[in-house]
Amino acid sequence: xxxxxxxxxxxxxxxxxxxxxxxxxxxxxxxxxxxxxxxxxxxxxxxxxxxxxxxxxxxxxxxxxxxxxxxxxxxxxxxxxxxxxxxxxxxxxxxxxxxxxxxxxxxxxxxxxxxxxxxxxxxxxxxxxxxxxxxxxxxxxxxxxxxxxxxxxxxxxxxxxxxxxxxxxxxxxxxxxxxxxxxxxxxxxxxxxxxxxxxxxxxxxxxxxxxxxxxxxxxxxxxxxxxxxxxxxxxxxxxxxxxxxxxxxxxxxxxxxxxxxxxxxxxxxxxxxxxxxxxxxxxxxxxxxxxxxxxxxxxxxxxxxxxxxxxx
Numbered sequence: 001x002x003x004x005x006x007x008x009x010x011x012x013x014x015x016x017x018x019x020x021x022x023x024x025x026x027x028x029x030x031x032x033x034x035x036x037x038x039x040x041x042x043x044x045x046x047x048x049x050x051x052x053x054x055x056x057x058x059x060x061x062x063x064x065x066x067x068x069x070x071x072x073x074x075x076x077x078x079x080x081x082x083x084x085x086x087x088x089x090x091x092x093x094x095x096x097x098x099x100x101x102x103x104x105x106x107x108x109x110x111x112x113x114x115x116x117x118x119x120x121x122x123x124x125x126x127x128x129x130x131x132x133x134x135x136x137x138x139x140x141x142x143x144x145x146x147x148x149x150x151x152x153x154x155x156x157x158x159x160x161x162x163x164x165x166x167x168x169x170x171x172x173x174x175x176x177x178x179x180x181x182x183x184x185x186x187x188x189x190x191x192x193x194x195x196x197x198x199x200x201x202x203x204x205x206x207x208x209x210x211x212x213x214x215x216x217x218x219x220x221x222x223x224x225x226x227x228x229x230x231x232x233x234x235x236x237x238x239x240x241x242x243x244x245x246x247x248x249x250x251x252x253x254x255x256x257x258x259x260x261x262x263x264x265x266x267x268x269x270x271x272x273x274x275x276x277x278x279x280x281x282x283x284x285x286x287x288x289x290x291x292x293x294x295x296x297x298x299x300x301x302x303x304x305x306x307x308x309x310x311x312x
Contacts (some may be wrong), residue, residue: 017078023237023305031223032061033214033230036085039257041186041269042211043086044111045237050250052240054233061225062233066162066258070139075103078294083219084227088284089278092305097296101114101217105231106275106284108211110222111268112141112203113189114148116181117174118196125152126201131180131297134164134173140210147185147208148201187259190266204270212278220307228310242272275311 037043047066049055055062065082067073070091076082080101085091086108095102113131116122122131125148135141146156162169162179167188174182175195184192193199203209213234215227242251246269254264280302290296 015221023112027044030061031226033064033083033219033223033226034062034065034081036065036067036076036082036231038070038073038086039259040110040231041267043257044253045234045241045272047253049233049237051249051252051256052237054236057236058229058233058286060229060233066170066256072286080109082216083223084213084215084230087212087214088142089212089283090138090143090290092212092214093287093296093300095214095287096300096305097298102213102214103220103258104215104278104308105210105227105307106213106234106303107209107278108213109188109272110186110209111210111270112144112183112185112209113193114145114181114183114200114202115192115197116200117173117179118175118198119177122180123198125149125154128152128181129158130160131152132160133180134170134179136165136286138162138247138293138295141183141185143210143286144208146289146305148183148274151201151206164305167264169247177185183277185264186269187267189253190268191260191263193290194266196240208276208282210282212282215277220310222293224310229235231275238272238274241269269275277306277308277311280306 003194035046037046048188050062050064065076067076073085074091074095077085077095089104092102092104120131128149133145136143142161149156149159164173167184170182171184171188171192173179174192174197181200222226250264250267254261259267283306285304289299
């Protein structure tokens with residue numbers, strides 16, 4: 001009887017030991033959404049959302065990748081390192097033309113300004129006829145410049161387009177009177193104005209900014225809840241930016257975005273709006289502009305490249 005009792009206890013102990021030794025299945029780590037940003041004012045809501053913990057509050061892990069050039073950003077996107085980018089409609093169309101399935105979720109906010117040099121004597125769009133205008137070609141800058149020229153009854157061929165892709169160089173050439181005019185975004189536009197440049201027109205005045213926030217179709221398919229959370233955090237950052245005085249966060253923005261320190265007193269941030277779909281009219285106009293310049297071969301429709309589910 002004693003032997004039977006001992007055997008029973010051994011069996012029970014073995015079962016308990018085996019049960020306790022079973023490892024709990026490891027929890028699956030949450031997907032980290034990686035977003036590529038540029039040193040511009042359009043990206044600031046994402047910078048603030050990260051700083052203020054809005055992504056964490058919405059239960060999404062986000063990594064902000066900073067790029068100093070669109071070329072580097074687009075290379076990272078092409079290699080699959082990014083889920084989303086702060087970009088523009090032209091770049092999204094070019095991406096799809098090149099085989100990258102990118103979808104626009106929202107427009108973005110930020111002003112682009114066409115301005116004349118301090119000593120150029122130019123006071124209106126019409127005065128630009130025959131003058132040199134610095135810009136990056138085949139980009140949102142050239143598209144915006146062409147639209148502004150049209151508003152002043154000028155054709156693109158009426159001016160001398162001078163290709164100057166690097167923004168700091170463009171600013172330097174404008175201020176050094178090496179070109180008559182230039183098209184610049186914030187924050188460098190504000191610095192040019194501070195130093196005497198005259199604004200001739202802007203995307204704010206024309207209400208035709210072709211900016212976009214876009215994510216890959218793959219990420220949208222695999223991480224719909226995470227991307228919805230990203231935009232909830234974005235909207236919280238917009239509320240913060242529109243409520244808080246600029247002085248309370250501008251030093252952080254300048255440092256994180258790598259803006260030149262001297263823009264602190266001249267930078268003009270936009271009135272940020274919560275995420276919303278881009279204008280179909282602007283989208284179609286961009287596609288027509290690209291087609292007219294023979295920059296794309298495909299036919300691109302608003303409903304095909306704009307995802308309207310995330311913001312619902």
